[in-house]
Amino acid sequence: MKKVLLVRYGEIALKGQNRKYFEDMLKNNIAARLKKYADVRIKKGQARIEIHFEESDMDELIDCIKDVFGIAYISKALIVPSVMQDICAGAAALYEAGKRFKIESRRGDKSFALTSPEISAHVGGYVLKNNPGAEVDVRAPQQVIEIEVRDTTYIYAQSVKGRAGLPTATGGRGVLLLSGGIDSPVAGYMMASRGMSLSAVYFHSSPYTSVEAQQKVENLAKRLESFAPGLALHVVPFTALQECMIEHTDTRYLTILMRRYMMRIAEKIAFQLRAGALITGESLGQVASQTVESIRATNAVCTLPVLRPLIGMDKLQIIEIAKDIGTFETSILPYEDCCALFSPKHPQTKPKMENVEAQEAKMADAAEGLMQKAIEESQIIRF
Secondary structure, X not given: OEEEEEEEOOHHHHOOOOHHXXXXXXXXXXXHHOOOOOOOEEXXXXXXXXEEOOOOOHHHHHHHHOOOOOOOEEEEEEEEEOOHHHHHHHHHHHOOOOOEEEEEEEEOOOOOOOOHHHHXXXXXXXXXXXOOOOEEOOOOOOEEEXXXXXXXXXXXEEEEEXXXXXXXXXXXXXXXXXXXXXXXXXXHHHHHOEOOEEEEEEEEOOOOOOHHHHHHHHHHHHXXXXXXXXXXXXXXXXXXXXXXXXXXXXXXXXXXXXXXXXXXXXXXXXXXXXXOEEEOOOOOOOOHHHOHHXXXXXXXOOOOOEEOOOOOOOHHHHHHHHHHHOOHHHHOOOOOOHHHHOOOOOOOOOOOHHHHHHHHHOOHHHHHHHHHHHHHOOEEEEO
């Protein structure tokens, strides 16, 4: 009888010929999180990943890997031989005295003599016999003991829900336009959950924006890095471009022009990083720059796909996710970013493309050089 942590996955199990690739990536990502534990050994089991250890605390190990994408559940488990005597003993060892219990069995090995209901009945009878006062309750049990019969048998009664999704680095790389608001960190989290590795770009407007505003974004990026290991934050000075826009263009177009130049710069950085997409936190109709017409105008300057995972979500849904992932309290700190400070009182919400391009033409001579200078002067922060 061996104590292990058992990692179960959901969507990975649906993969066909590529399943081994996703399993190996998940195993490697778990190993990276647990590399500081010298006694931990990780192996692929029977459609599961087993974490073996000698002295390490199980709860501490679970806390280390619970945010790894690809994990559906982490269970404190026993591995026993697929023999009824050992299975019964294992279930009895996990039973918590005095609790109403239920046995749930799954027979992965169809050559095993008993069916799943027969295994449950046999094990349940054994637990009752050896625990006076124990009671079976299949409708509202206080404890569920699960049994998976394969070449060997897994038995577990405590499970922690994981983040599910797909393992990091299986979905390419994306560049997230990260502001200090609620939405963009959630957008990054959602794309990370689809296996995408992330880099982030933040535009600051010193001296108009404060040191605290940048620190706020750095804290958000650091939190995101716990879901997307390796995330680096590219801090881009944007003041000169904004001042050029204010000097040369109609301020009603300022929001859309800022967005277009941000997208251009983010795409140039994405090309340097060999990333395959840009990611934004836009939600349709939420603000002036998020109408269909404005989105069309910003898309027009990009050749890479622009992923908008929040596009059909309302603010309450986004806030709920932000609270769950631990970014909400940071996002609502009262330090404004460059977009908020330079937003016009009466922005164009349905800009016509020819008018937007006409405004950009007024600053075309200076813009290319200012963009290149902003990229060259960018600061890269790693966590």
